[in-house]
Amino acid sequence: MYFASDNWAGAHPAIAARLVEEAAGFAAPYGVSDLDKQVEARFSEVFERDVSVFFVATGTAANSLALASVGRPGGVIFCHSEAHVTADECGAPEFLTSGNRLHTVPGANGRMNPKALEAAIARFPSQAVHQGRATAVTLTQSTEVGTVYSLEEIAAISAIAKAHDLPLHMDGARFANALVRLGVTPAEMTWKRGVDMLSFGGTKNGCWCAEAIVFFNRDLAADMAFLRKRSAQLFSKTRFISAQLDAYLKDDLWLSMAKNANAMAERLAAGLGSLNSARLAWAAEANEVFAILPEERAAAAEAAGARFYRWEVPRETPDLLDDGETLIRLVTSFASTKDDVDAFLAICSG
Amino acid sequence: MYFASDNWAGAHPAIAARLVEEAAGFAAPYGVSDLDKQVEARFSEVFERDVSVFFVATGTAANSLALASVGRPGGVIFCHSEAHVTADECGAPEFLTSGNRLHTVPGANGRMNPKALEAAIARFPSQAVHQGRATAVTLTQSTEVGTVYSLEEIAAISAIAKAHDLPLHMDGARFANALVRLGVTPAEMTWKRGVDMLSFGGTKNGCWCAEAIVFFNRDLAADMAFLRKRSAQLFSKTRFISAQLDAYLKDDLWLSMAKNANAMAERLAAGLGSLNSARLAWAAEANEVFAILPEERAAAAEAAGARFYRWEVPRETPDLLDDGETLIRLVTSFASTKDDVDAFLAICSG
């Protein structure tokens, strides 16, 4: 009953096997081996467009360096108030952009409200040196609270960004989960809706360590090779990332894994929703379920070995809980099983 | 005949196998799993002292963050003029220390000259705000030119650093190669000679990606957890690093691999030294051989498929080459074989 996070899971056997396959032999380091180039080309196929791809060590690096690639002195980046970049990255975006600021934008269920975004940007007229200047917008898909932007919602955010000449970044730490939820193509969920840069996450979805920055607008990547090296993010044996991604993208393994994660989350959500002793805090649209339980029920689940996090009540819904209740987050992954889900539900149903 | 660099090799089978073994199951992320803790404890055993260990993505990160942990505004770090930190890291140390400066110190064969170090430090009296202030000394073991500091030489550098209250860092990207060369213990080559922090490199010696910062002086690690996270260097699935290092340190695998690399370098050096058509630029003491060849011989080797780098003549020995000669660097690894070495020698002997 491991629902603490999708990064508690290990690696899919096919990915581990592909890695072993690459263990022998010699190859050029620093991203120029044949395999590296094949995987880069594969990204262009997957996204139906010539893209520039840069592997980095962590999702935080992907987000921070993507934003740094469009950073400017006095820059201000707009994100949701629950966004990972502002809530969970220890100031890495600020540090790696040499001091750009994250300006939070409210919005229900983890999605930026377009009007609130418009109003926020309006506070930074382009020549106002004192306030700083707008430099980028970033959204997370699927969001930090397990919801998913529809294509129309992405387009609405994108339209605002474009109207202000701001590049649009997508934090795709759980990109595949959103993709299979919407049942659309990678292109449709990104550049066809105006996304310029993507943090493409593989780690949470069955890789050991595979994060990439994908530039749809390749002009924005002009400095990235130096930004990455200067940030100590250029792996020498890059083929160990490439090998993972090769297996990840092969035969839609990545989508299969995301489908399992989402299905298990749906099963969890359906089960919890049908109990008297629990309810969903909001809709679970990807692989994260936020549920409200009586405190003693949550404690019982923990005592039985279930792993999950107590979650802070979002500022926008301060009255979410009744007395004696607690908010918990449950995350599923490629490795989650029906048995685990059902065992958890059994405990919660008491 | 892959002698371009030790990072052209892949992973040792035992390391790849250990990684696969960890693929299944669930474990806490961010460095707190049982395996992570076991490997940390293993480091304390290996170094015969309680140490603090931090995994990072690259050797550049290990060096830069170790130096950042002792960095100060206006700080000046002393290193050899050929040091990797100043020659090959794209300003990452400067960036990740928020602007500390690397001050180069000369010395024959890649080793800092102690008198030159003393003189360099003396240029920075502690209250002289204009020049900046001395903050650290870093040496590379084995060095960038394939030589090795003796224990006495390390102690001499260390004594100067200590006399000025400067922490001493060792860049150990090729730590194991130096260790087996000297035939001493890890403790003898580090903290027993006054080293405070070590970049412990596993990647060049048979891992996929395994770099760690080891603090012998644990007080210096006070900020490291935040420094690492802020630099986007905190892996989520840390057990994939731990698993590699578990296998690496088990049954002295790391030393065996370094012994093979050094032996192959020795074979190369001995072979080249006995030829009329080649000579060694200086002694090969670890797993790198710098040789001087007639240009046509080097070109012939390349044409035959040998991979190596032409190398810039060190500034301290401008007259190293005669007309028509070229300086090349040959690097061996755990995966180098006698057959490869002998094939290369055969080409060079014409």
Place this chain on the structure above:
Amino acid sequence: MYFASDNWAGAHPAIAARLVEEAAGFAAPYGVSDLDKQVEARFSEVFERDVSVFFVATGTAANSLALASVGRPGGVIFCHSEAHVTADECGAPEFLTSGNRLHTVPGANGRMNPKALEAAIARFPSQAVHQGRATAVTLTQSTEVGTVYSLEEIAAISAIAKAHDLPLHMDGARFANALVRLGVTPAEMTWKRGVDMLSFGGTKNGCWCAEAIVFFNRDLAADMAFLRKRSAQLFSKTRFISAQLDAYLKDDLWLSMAKNANAMAERLAAGLGSLNSARLAWAAEANEVFAILPEERAAAAEAAGARFYRWEVPRETPDLLDDGETLIRLVTSFASTKDDVDAFLAICSG
């Protein structure tokens, strides 16, 4: 009718004269002349405690470097949501602290609400590497909206900061205006209430350019000399700052100037408060008056040559204005006169 800001005024004649007096002769640069030392000693007298004083070029520099002196990797600084550091300094605090973050805290009338501060700090448990860690609290006295913290209110903020081991900084760009409002001593308004560092502003109150960082907790100043130089803030001819401050602090000139500014603000406030055509947005407690006027009245005042800023409605009071109304800010200074005030009131009264 210059009410746009107190930095539209020039220098008090006594300050200009003192500067001229110092024009001749020679003196040691970089803060070590006799005059520099006398003025530093004068600060210790004024604050009834041995303090460390560092001159810098701007209030933004004073704030940013004070915060940098206590900055840490992943650091989070707590300030009011209208604070100058977050609203008007173009990311200088983030940049000069190498990426620390400003976390805003709400509170009525420009003053941080202590409960909200407590709640904000609680979101950053000390070992939580992902969120970053609390490093400092900063308050502005007098505030950005022309109000003043009482001594008790400062003590309440200070108690919270101390309970979390956080240094407390005061942005005193308009320090003198608050002091004369409260009628207390500099010591009572600062270190006797737990303030550790002060940005002491002279520029807005009759100097050309005189800003100082004052450390009551001198331990926090350990790195400041290097921080200042590294930020290119160390003037060579420091006596031109010292001379200004020498005159500023002599015979309570600074307090006289602040008294005039406050009295003129009070006159403005009283006058506007008595009109049918205007009302105060909130109490004017120092030298800034925020008033609500019919739009046509504001436009008429501008047409008549009055200079002031239209002000954004604070987020905490979204319903401040009725239709057709506008919020304006009026700032007075040492150079404001009754004639100017009365002329402005005459226009507003129609």
Place this chain on the structure above:
Amino acid sequence: MYFASDNWAGAHPAIAARLVEEAAGFAAPYGVSDLDKQVEARFSEVFERDVSVFFVATGTAANSLALASVGRPGGVIFCHSEAHVTADECGAPEFLTSGNRLHTVPGANGRMNPKALEAAIARFPSQAVHQGRATAVTLTQSTEVGTVYSLEEIAAISAIAKAHDLPLHMDGARFANALVRLGVTPAEMTWKRGVDMLSFGGTKNGCWCAEAIVFFNRDLAADMAFLRKRSAQLFSKTRFISAQLDAYLKDDLWLSMAKNANAMAERLAAGLGSLNSARLAWAAEANEVFAILPEERAAAAEAAGARFYRWEVPRETPDLLDDGETLIRLVTSFASTKDDVDAFLAICSG
């Protein structure tokens, strides 16, 4: 006998008077007052070209921000090994460029050797991510050792910079001294020889505090307004800088002051050169004289109240001194007098 530095002098009476004249009245802050604009226009006249001008607090700020305006991730800046940016600015250029590196170039008498510059740049091929990439060249005119580049020498440096697409910056902390030495126009010594950006220094030549960054290539100034504000270098009462520069540039006051400084240096040099007990270390071409004295003579001068610095022997001329000799630096200014010079010579002649 104040020869320690030109920043020991105060302000010229005409500059002090002009400042007082501006003390009264009100003016828009942050560089947009009428006077600010007039002075900016005056710069365009002086340089015979439309230039962009940015006032900053210190010469270090001018240098660092000029270099930051063309800085890039992994950037490398080429300067002479004695350059102020590398020797005396406490890492401010590295910090304010977010980690760009200064690469020193040798050359006799404080002037970069063009061949050495060419060779240094060649070490950084544009796509070599490991080494970093060349981003700018900076030279100091007059140099740190009191010499002056001829127009031809500036053109030679500029040609190399242009051949590599590198912007050329001139550190003109002692710009006027070089100008009057060469007897050329400001345009001839800057953009007509390929200089793109100038740190225009007024402080050492009779101002209190007046430093400006002048962009001849105005495209390079695109980010400067934000760079300056983010670095806390935007004065509010900018007219106090403008007023100084207004007087400085009026009726060639700046050139008159530099002529006096140079003449006094020449008198010092001629006098010392004619003594048996002293000799010049190298030619004095501007307002700095480097002389070699018997140690006891230097001590006697100090005992008699003369102020000057003992100077470190340049690395390029290690054998400059005989036993018992010392190298001293003497700097003259607008305020130096024949009497002072002659009094000093009298002491030295014994």
